[in-house]
Amino acid sequence: MIIFEDVHFAYDQIYPALRGVSLQIDDGESIAVMGTNGAGKTTLIKHMNGLLRPDQGRVIVNGVDAREKSVAELSRTVGLVWQNPDHQLFLDTVEKEIMFGLRNLGYTADEAEERCHRTLTQLGLEHLAERSPFALSGGERKRVALASVLATEPDVLALDEPTIGQDAGQKERLAKMLREMNYEGKTVIVVTHDIEFAVDHFSRTIAMAAGIIIADGPTHDVLSNDLVLEACSLTPPQMTVTARALHQVFPEIPQRLTHLDELEDIILKIVGGEG
Numbered sequence: 001m002i003i004f005e006d007v008h009f010a011y012d013q014i015y016p017a018l019r020g021v022s023l024q025i026d027d028g029e030s031i032a033v034m035g036t037n038g039a040g041k042t043t044l045i046k047h048m049n050g051l052l053r054p055d056q057g058r059v060i061v062n063g064v065d066a067r068e069k070s071v072a073e074l075s076r077t078v079g080l081v082w083q084n085p086d087h088q089l090f091l092d093t094v095e096k097e098i099m100f101g102l103r104n105l106g107y108t109a110d111e112a113e114e115r116c117h118r119t120l121t122q123l124g125l126e127h128l129a130e131r132s133p134f135a136l137s138g139g140e141r142k143r144v145a146l147a148s149v150l151a152t153e154p155d156v157l158a159l160d161e162p163t164i165g166q167d168a169g170q171k172e173r174l175a176k177m178l179r180e181m182n183y184e185g186k187t188v189i190v191v192t193h194d195i196e197f198a199v200d201h202f203s204r205t206i207a208m209a210a211g212i213i214i215a216d217g218p219t220h221d222v223l224s225n226d227l228v229l230e231a232c233s234l235t236p237p238q239m240t241v242t243a244r245a246l247h248q249v250f251p252e253i254p255q256r257l258t259h260l261d262e263l264e265d266i267i268l269k270i271v272g273g274e275g
Contacts, residue, residue: 001026002048002078002156002187007057009043017043019211020057025189027155030182032198032219033191035208036233041191042083044208045158048189049078062155076105079154083161083191085133085145094120094136094144095129098151105152119151122177124170139165143174150177156187163194175201199223199237207232239263 002025009018017040025031033041046052047059050071059066061077082088091097095116102112120126123143128136133144142165149157157178163171178188178201192198198205198219205222207215215228222228224240236244243263246253253266 001060001062003058003060004044004047005058005060007047007054007059009047009052009055013055016211018047018054021211021213022057023206023213023216025156025187027187028182028185029187029189029204030178030202031187031189032202032205033189033208034193034195034198034205034223034232034234036231038210039208039232040211041208042160043211045080045160045189045191048156048158049074049080051080072104075154076152077154078156078158079149079152081142081146081149081157081159081162083164085138085141088145088148089133089141092132093130094125094133094147097133097144098148101148101152115151115153119147122173123147123150124173137165139167139170142166143170146174150181154186156189157181158189158191160191161193162190163192163197171197193234195223195234195237199239 004021004023007018007021008016010016021040021044033044035041043052047054047066048061050066050069053067061069061074066074089097091100098116098119099112102115107115117126120129123146125140125143125147128140133141136144142162146159146162162174166174175197178190182188190198190202202219204217205215205219206213207222207228209231214231215222215225223234223237229236243253250270252270253263
């Protein structure tokens with residue numbers, strides 16, 4: 001469990017990024033964090049593993065004030081994948097990059113190698129094991145950075161804009177892996193501007209603007225709310241746009257649908273089929 005208690009943070013003690021954020025993240029949740037650039041999203045997740053410390057308030061990770069733990073200690077619980085992989089990668093092969101964190105956490109050479117190869121296979125990177133991360137495409141480097149964190153199997157995985165630079169197949173592979181982690185009881189938190197990715201794969205959404213949380217609840221409710229979408233500079237999900245158009249012809253269809261199966265059930269009832 002991660003708890004934010006009235007957290008304030010300003011860069012250089014001048015530029016406010018979080019303004020009294022309070023929230024609770026329970027074990028095993030799947031959460032999308034959305035908002036405009038500068039809303040405080042990345043600042044929020046960096047507080048979860050101690051990369052940033054509150055100017056005021058507290059962040060509690062598994063019952064312990066994060067200020068009492070080092071970044072290395074917190075990283076065993078909260079794995080963070082940065083938006084720019086070049087800030088995270090530094091070794092000369094993909095395999096060494098994955099192995100580094102595992103060996104630092106005390107895994108034997110055999111255990112580290114097994115975890116490394118399993119994670120590379122899951123992310124479709126096994127053929128790149130001996131390549132330099134810096135000779136790869138931006139999307140491939142993002143997956144290597146993700147693999148370096150996933151291999152350590154943290155209880156909480158926080159990812160900053162993981163779908164940027166990924167094609168549809170790569171996004172689906174990522175979503176499948178995140179679902180599997182969630183089914184195993186892991187907490188998954190994703191900062192994203194990809195509204196369709198959030199709608200399809202995350203049950204809870206936290207919307208932020210100007211360093212505060214403006215909405216927090218079921219993704220269906222948050223991302224079909226026009227006021228929230230406007231504040232976050234987001235366009236409505238495609239299914240919501242479709243539902244609103246159909247509502248003009250069939251008033252029985254709600255205007256705030258976000259999933260295809262919901263729309264299908266209602267249409268079947270309208271035409272006399274079985275919902």
